[in-house]
Amino acid sequence: MSDRASALHAGAWWVWALGLAAAASRTTNPLLLALLVGVAGYVVAVCRTSAPWSRAYGAFLRLGLAVIVVRLVFAVVLGSPIPGTHTVFTLPEVPLPDWARGVRLGGRVTAEGLVFALYDGMKLAALLACVGAANALASPARLLKSLPGALYEVGVAVVVAMTFAPHLVADVRRLRAARRLRGRPDRGAKALLKVGLPVLEGALERSVALAAAMDARGYGRTAPVRPAVRRLTSALTLGGLLGVCAGTYGLLGDAGAGYGTPLLVAGLAAALAGLRLGGRRSVRTRYRPDRFGPRAWLVSGSGVAVAALMIWAGSGDAAALHPPAVPLTSPSLPLWPAAAVLCGLLPAVTESRPATGRKPTAGTDATTPEPSSLPRRRAGIPAGRPGSGPRTRPAPEETS
Secondary structure, X not given: OOXXXXXXXXXXXXXXXXXXXXXXXXXXXXXXXXXXXXXXXXXXXXXXXXXXXXXXXXXXXXXXXXXXXXXHHHHHXXXXXXXXXXXXXEEEEEOOOHHHOOOOEEEEEEHHHHHHXXXXXXXXXXXXXXXXXXXXXXXXXXXXXXXXXXXXXXXXXXXXXXXXXXXXXXXXXXXXXXXXXXXXXXXXXXXHHHHHHHHHHHHHHHHHHHHHHHHHOOOOOEOOOOHHHHHHHHHHXXXXXXXXXXXXXXXXXXXXXXXXHHHHHHHXXXXXXXXXXXXXXXXXXXXXXXXXXXXXXXXXXXXXXXHHHHHHXXXXXXXXXXOOOOOOOOOOOOHHHHHHHHHHHHHHHOOOOOXXXXXXXXXXXXXXXXXXXXXXXXXXXXXXXXXXXXXXXXXXXXXX
């Protein structure tokens, strides 16, 4: 099976990752959050490729650790809204004016406030880890290729921006290296002007060539659409996006779980209908489009299942998903939410990798050379060179 045929649809990875992120937003239990990060990391380790963007997960993990540290520093310096009785240490407090009432600098730092800040920081770090998993698994180019026809211009603009930025960096490095070879300075304001002008000239020439190529391929030409259809498209798209925003806000908050799901579903339906109607204006064709196959449905369904089961578990036992910081108690791992998080491992289970076993050398593969001829072929010596060993002459019936 070819790499393209076995590659998963980029949108499926984002649906799976957003499902894990929705589950992470519904809990502050550090054990569940660590389990979510572990599930995302295991799937990334099993399913990622050797592409440059596959290393994004480690960067997002480091960013999450930095977020936790910053959240703890804010809790120490600016205080915490959580009252506590276990004092860890006391900082010198800076007096503030009356208009800054409610805000303090320094003062008493309690263990309850630090635990509350730690839970909050771990929640945001888990969200970043889920987004990092999507960035490490989904190809940006294939994701842009899968955009609907109504967003064709936006996708082309993003692709052009992603293509031009590395070219500019490469031009700057090339020109600076050329100045160093000629014995000229490559640092400072004067050198920057000398390098910047050729880079700007090359960027303008490249943009003119790209514009000519896009015009030759019919970019910007649209099919005639009636004004009523255009107005209906705008209303459906705008209303659908507002519904998606309101539904997402409801799902992320504990109090909006009742109205969040219907609003999200209705908004998605309206937005998809608007994008489909808007795609009628596009006269382009798509070469070898990516198919949303059965495995893509399984992967995206696993992420949706994790989010749905976590929301259901939160409506039944909210205390297990939100361990209290006052009084200080050790968090416990609830059984059913943990089992719901483990559903996110389905992409790693369904990952299909080619067998790397050793091929037989006798009679099974006609393209595999014999072991005795491998050293001669690697050294550039033909296998039948005179003096390399006895050669068998063909039988008379073979020559005839």
